Amino acid sequence: MKSNALVVVIGGGIGGCSALYHLTQEGWNDVVLVERDELTSGTTWHSAAQCPNLAFNQLLIGLRSYTINLYKELAEDPDYPINYHYEVGGLRLITDQQQLDACHHIISVADGMDVELELISPAQAAEKNPLLEPHDLLAALYDPLDGDIDPAQLCQALARRSRNAGAEIYRQNPVIGLTQKANYEWIVHTRDGDIHCEHIINAAGYRANEVGALMGIEYPIVSMEHMYFVTEPIDELAQRENRVAMLRCPRDRFYLRQEKQGLLVGVYEHDCKTFGMDGIDPDFANSLCAIDLDRCLPRLENIFQRLPCLQEAGIQSIVNGPITYTADAGPLVGKTPGMRNAWSINGLRVGIGEGGGYGKMLAQMMVHGETEWDCWQLDPRRISREVTLEYTALKAIEDYQNEFQWHLPHEHRPAGRPLRTTALYPILQKEGAEFGVVNSWERVSFFKPTADFVEEHGYRFNNWHDIVKREVESLCRGVGILELSGFNRYSITGPGAREWIDNLTCSRVLSSIGKVGLAYFLNDNGNVSGEATLAMIESDHLWYGSAAAAELHDWDWLHERLPEA
Known part of the structure; x- marks a missing residue:
């Protein structure tokens, strides 16, 4: 094992393997990765491994688009081909006007990124997935490049290319300590010896805070248990030459894709559970949580109505494993707050689908000081120090329960609030203030006309539009006061x-x-x-x-x- 390197990556899942590979692509070859167990032995190995182009903002669309192109290149490598179902196509099922409005917005955003998305009719959706019962759909958003990949093969392909470029990987070698020297360089203490390096990357997944503790910091990351099941072979699929389109349903909080001649169905249940809040067993590797499919039963009734074939299909296997969430559901990719030469690529809730982009983004930051993308919304420093693990858990539960429910404009969800308030908060609250959140500070959005006024959200003018209009007009004609306490x-x-x-x-x-x-x-x-x-x-x-x-x-x-x- 090397005793000196430019960079040490801690963790061998998709985040660590992608970061290692992209550092070599950006010209840093004196890099090593240390993994406590085997590559992909954390969340990565049990990932449903979907790779959509569809996302809610420009950055994630850009990262996913790059990721898809990278995976396609890896899959076509004749020396080490991997199993990637490319251009299967994916459908986001639309059952209400609000979701339809959101899709029109996303199509325009994607168009600006040269990414093709298409709004299609329920009948067209049923053609792309004949197992689908489309009776109450308004439409479906079609992503033609959607697909899935073998996560273990993917990481091995990235690791292979990294080694070929000069990187080294040390498995079965847990990190047991981290020491920062006066010149801000690091000593990484592992079971097999020490490595002196300039930079460290925390890519430890659901063990991110174990590595963080070695640096004296706590990341706003909590893991959630997530279940999916795989059915036994289904006759309709066995008779098809092509794979059916993948499905995601905002209303019923499930996703579905073909798995060989059966279906893989993932459920985001309301009665969800956090994982590892009191610590994680050191031997929890290539492991799963206890199966508790009863938690998903309230969702399954609607899912079975949407896919009638599931009513007769047997279940072949059930997977329940941890997925990491952050305090705002976005990954932590970039500089670790308050630390020199310490970097993070953690909280990757959609690690496989966006992992190629995360690795490239981090490598560009480290090597060149900036990236080709505007990456502020993933910067670990966007989340304030006041955010605790307890608060993060509340937000993680909220985000899990609302999976596939995109945030609407000016929507600020309630879990964990209020976290940070100024001395004027109770006074403004008494005056009827409706609050939003900026960097965990409660900040006035507008003043409600009545105590029982309930703010509505959407992509159209809503019930507070005229209220804000009157406030702006009043300010233009008179004088206003701005509170700077939360700045x-x-x-x-x-x-x-x-x-x-x-x-x-x-x-x-x-x-x-x-x-x-x-x-x-x-x-x-x-x-x-x-x-x-x-x-x-x-x-x-x-x-x-x-x-x-x-x-x-x-x-x-x-x-x-x-x-x-």
Whole structure:
């Protein structure tokens, strides 16, 4: 085993294997991966391994599109082909107007990313999956490139290419300690010895917080048990030459794909369970949770109506395994908050379907300082320090229960709230304020006309549109008060403070005491990294104010650029 490397990746699932591979593709070959057991022995091995193009925003569509192209290239490698069912096609079943409106929105977003999605009729949907009962559908959103892949073969293919490029992989070698040196480099203590390195990547999946504990930090990650079952062979499938289209249903919270001549059906039950909150058995590898299909029974009735063939099909196997969720359901890919040279690729709820993109994004960040995508919504520093594991568990349960239910514009779901409030919160609440959430701060959206007013959400003008209109008109004609308590504020003091800030910003830092100005901060490539309002309090004292969501990002960015003592 090497005693020195540029990067050590901790964890051999899809996140770790993808990060390792993409680091070699970006030119860093002195990289190693350490895995406590075998590759893919965590969540990856039991993944349903679906690979859709369809996602709710530009970033995830871009990551999924890249991932699909990468997997297609891997599958076509004559030296190491892998089992990838490409262009099977997938259907998102639409049963209400709100979901239909959301699909129109997503089609336009995907079109801007050169990704083809199509809204089709219920009859057309039934042609693509004849097992489907379409009687109450309004439409279906069709993703022609949707498919599934063998997750173990996928990771082995990435590992093989990484080794060929110079990377090394050490299996059956748990990490038992992490030490950061004064120069911010790391010593990774493993059972088989120490590795000195410049960077570490936490890719430990549902053990992310075990690795985090070795660094003295806690990630907002919780695992949820998730079940799917595979049926015995179904005659209609045995008689077909082509695979039936995959299904996802927002109303009934299930997905379905063909598995050989049977069906794989995954259910997101309301009576769900977290996993590992009190610790995880060290021997839990290539393992599953106890089967409890009764939790899924309330969903199964509607699923069986949608797929009548399931009523007669026998169950061949049931899988119940952990999947990681974060406090806002988005992955944590990027710099670990408050740490130098420590990176994360964790919380990959859709790890297989987006894993290629995550690995490339992280590698580009590490090697070049930025990526080809706007990756803020995956940055681990977007989530505040006040977020606890208990809060994360509440949000994970909420997101699990609402799987496939896209967030509607201005929708802020209630679990775990309020977490952060200002001194004015009870006063504003008494005045009828309707609150949203920004970086876990409760922030006023508008003031309700009556105590029993219930906010509605959707893609059309709703019941608070006229309320906000009147508030805006009132502000334009008069005076308004803005509460800044929930915004990010730093005090920068000391000899040379103004000159230091002036060197970091492309804007002109005002020198007159009492002056206020807007400043933009650039990364090493000249692109905008941050925006802040600067106020000169004294000659060597500035007030720095920025968006609430930028709290940890800006703290790290400024600290990394402090002059050496």
